[in-house]
Amino acid sequence: MSGRTRPYILLVEDTPTLARSYIQFLRDEPYEIHHVELGKDALRSFEDRRPDAILLDLRLPDMDGMDILQHVSEQDEGVPVIVITAHGSVQTAVTAMRLGAADFIVKPFSADRLKVTLKNVLETNKLREIVDTYRTEIDRGGFEGFIGSSLPMQAVYRIIEAAASSKATVFVTGESGTGKEVCAEAIKNRSPRRKGPLVAINCAAIPHDLMESEIFGHVKGAFTGALGEREGAAHMANGGTLFLDEVCEMDLDLQAKLLRFIQTETFRKVGGSVTEKVDVRLVCATNRDPMEEVKAGRFREDLYYRLHVIPLHLPPLRDRDDDILKIADMFLRSYAEREGRKFRQFEPAAAAVLMSYDWPGNVRELQNIIQNIVVLNDGETVTADMLPGPLAQIDRSAIPAAMAAVPDTQASSEADARVHGKPTVQALSDDIRPLATVEREYIEHAINRCDGNVRTAAALLGIAPQTIYRKRTAWEEEDLASSAAE
Incomplete structure (x- = not known):
């Protein structure tokens, strides 16, 4: 929504009696409503002043409401459109939503139905704008x-x-x-x-x-x-x-x-x-x-x-967490396309080495290493054995150990079933534990096997280091709450 005090609503309805009814439904709501009867007037009004929402009847005397919907979606997808349709054209309304409509109302509808639908669409759009602002101004990926x-x-x-x-x-x-x-x-x-x-x-x-x-x-x-x-x-x-x-x-x-x-x-x-x-x-x-x-x-x-x-x-690159893998992935795809190679990704062990290296030459050094890999090797996945120079000297013994040390719960469960036959409910409860518990144990196990290096563990697990830090904070709060309750 814009910064105006009252949201500006464009109502497109060719039947004057229905338009008056809709305006009457919303008389106590904090909206400024502008009504037009023709599609050409709706397009002109849209160009003159950006509405916060549009109430659009699809059946207009001079054009198809779908054309108006398509124009609005192409020009400003941030403007939500609520389609007004009759009982027999619900499928048309569904098609309209696929084309970008935010919601639809089936005639005849009550004042409450119109109020709730319009309020929900405006609030949803406001939240979307907040998220977009966060992504573009606060949490930008580039x-x-x-x-x-x-x-x-x-x-x-x-x-x-x-x-x-x-x-x-x-x-x-x-x-x-x-x-x-x-x-x-x-x-x-x-x-x-x-x-x-x-x-x-x-x-x-x-x-x-x-x-x-x-x-x-x-x-x-x-x-x-x-x-x-x-x-x-x-x-x-x-x-x-x-x-x-x-x-x-x-x-x-x-x-x-x-x-x-x-x-x-x-x-x-x-x-x-x-x-x-x-x-x-x-x-x-x-x-x-x-x-x-x-x-x-x-x-x-x-x-x-x-x-x-x-x-x-x-x-420096070493202080930028999983930006290392994002930049490496960009260079990998760019050089693979330039050199006619098939590379698309890094195996977990290779990613872990990239994350654990200090990168004294920063992004320029990373760029040179990725180019070296692409020129001298080929395949869809970069393996740890392809890493050149100082990365090849890093001790990788802990990396396969961390992966191999993870218990194969599926195999042990199948073995238990073969020995004991069909498991009882008690046996299942002993064997199948809450997902949150297993996740915590798995992450902590990976960190321990990587000698406390969160970045290396995160690379092996395929998640961002921030995810681990956030989960560990939540676990600490849970442990404190549990201790206080005891």
Whole structure:
């Protein structure tokens, strides 16, 4: 529902007496009702003002109500439609619901029936919008090139979304391979500068004596080898975003010129005398601790405070829980399609190794390893034996033991039946225990066999680590309640 005080209801009914009856039914309800008799008027009204719900008679003199339903569903599936139908056309109403109708009412109906149906549809739609908001703003599985739904990444998404509309400088920190350039692209894509350029410079990859020219450009003859005039990144990023990666690697002399550029938005090309003014949004990044660089005298303090307006830290991959498997799965499918391989999934043992590894190279290292697997192997499932490099050195002895140690309850039950014949009710109650009890024992057994490593146990069980943490909290509360009762 919208933010209006009273929900706005569009009533589409070609019989004036029935329309008046429906409006009378709802006279004491907090609704604003607009009535139209023709389908063309319903479509026009829908375009002029988005209703919170539509009461739609399918039999209209100028068009089929199904066409209106289809139009509404295609244009805005968030608007619920209640179909009004006669006794003999219930099957038509069912078809309408398959096409997107929220509910239907069979003529003739009482005031209470109309009130309850409309109230339920509005409340259901409100809950759906709340869930959609939660999924898109709070529990997102990905965001502007990022993949992952872990809590640390949800915080990153919210900061990017909040900071994007501003021109304030964003200072991104994080280990190498965590996605700092992806972050810069996300900020640009969510900003009013989305149509402008994103110009990226890696300050660690360019020699110090050429860095000034890379940023500000140079004129012909400015230095040996300057055979012509060249535009720098600051000019090319005009109207857009300039991304300076590994900014702490910048020479101190150039840091002073960058500070002046930030303060005035003006610069001169190397060897030039003309001052240029540009409109640039600056995003910086480093894999170092910038404050430590300031204390060590390698980074200007005044520049630090100019750049460190909106700090944004990207978490290392090892702290992102089951995002590891989501990202690995994305890379696996992408590289399999590119290389013409059949890979679609990871076996539990391989997934457990991925979850237990620390990933010092973060997402970039994971990407390289998955590409290595796809290029050198083939099959539908990635096995632990296919894992290369440091992952191949991980001790996997506990992983098959954890899987093999799970008791085969079905086999033992069948053996018991063979020995004792048809089991009694008492025998069944001894053999068949509550599912919740078995689940708890199974999860705790897996955790113990994995030496307390919840992430590894979760990977083997095929569930998210958060699920285990949530269940363990509930078990602790149950145990406390049970102890108090005793």
